[in-house]
Amino acid sequence: MRDITIDDHDSCGRGARHSRRARPGLGGFGPGEHGRRRRIRRGMLRDSILVLLREGPHNGYQIIVQLAELTGGEWEPSPGGVYPCLAQLGDEGLIEPTRVDGQAVYQLTDAGREAAADLPEQPWAETLLGQHRDGAATRPLWTEFRQLARTLRLAVEQATPDQLATLTQEVAALRRRVFALMAEPTPPPAQ
Numbered sequence: 001m002r003d004i005t006i007d008d009h010d011s012c013g014r015g016a017r018h019s020r021r022a023r024p025g026l027g028g029f030g031p032g033e034h035g036r037r038r039r040i041r042r043g044m045l046r047d048s049i050l051v052l053l054r055e056g057p058h059n060g061y062q063i064i065v066q067l068a069e070l071t072g073g074e075w076e077p078s079p080g081g082v083y084p085c086l087a088q089l090g091d092e093g094l095i096e097p098t099r100v101d102g103q104a105v106y107q108l109t110d111a112g113r114e115a116a117a118d119l120p121e122q123p124w125a126e127t128l129l130g131q132h133r134d135g136a137a138t139r140p141l142w143t144e145f146r147q148l149a150r151t152l153r154l155a156v157e158q159a160t161p162d163q164l165a166t167l168t169q170e171v172a173a174l175r176r177r178v179f180a181l182m183a184e185p186t187p188p189p190a191q
Contacts, residue, residue, distance in 0.1 A: 045077055045085050047123035050108070050116040053095060057105035060086055071124055072143045 048067055052058055058066070060082045068076040086106055089095045094112035097104060108116060155167055 044123055045081055046089065047119050048077075049082070049085060049089065050094065050112060051119050051121065051123055053106060053108045053112065054116045057098060057100050057107040059103060059105045062105075067124070070122070072139050073146055074139075075124060 049063055052063055052066055060079065063082055063086075064077055064079065086095065089112070090097070090106070092111075093109055094115055095106045096109050098107050099105070152167070152171070155164065159167065
């Protein structure tokens with residue numbers, strides 16, 4: 001499991017620093033493993049919420065899910081961080097609650113649109129991708145690995161014994177192909 005150092009309420013401007021363990025299971029696979037500490041930039045949740053709300057109204061749950069998707073599972077802010085940050089943004093007059101299709105959501109105010117206008121498209125990108133070796137290159141691999149793990153978990157629940165035996169052979173063959181690929185000589189970089 002990885003330790004992620006975050007600010008309580010994820011740096012929305014208040015709170016004490018604390019660490020939490022990443023959840024066990026599929027979300028624990030990927031860069032940042034083996035006890036490496038990851039530091040989430042102060043204010044990243046605040047900026048990320050404002051950027052998501054530039055696209056349109058969202059509720060807190062949608063914000064959590066979308067950030068997890070946009071970061072390939074690297075960062076899934078907790079409700080204990082998102083909802084206090086939403087409340088603070090509301091107190092500052094940057095967002096306001098509204099209803100869309102009968103659902104309570106948050107949207108930017110005029111002041112919020114102004115504050116969000118200068119933010120980068122992906123406030124999380126530099127912080128998350130810069131934490132591990134060549135993050136941009138390894139992200140697709142870890143995304144595929146998580147998807148494969150989810151698929152295999154589903155197969156364990158639904159496959160017949162014969163299908164499970166075949167899947168086991170296929171996964172073993174894939175593992176051997178990965179080792180063979182890594183053993184191939186690497187051409188020197190072009191100059």
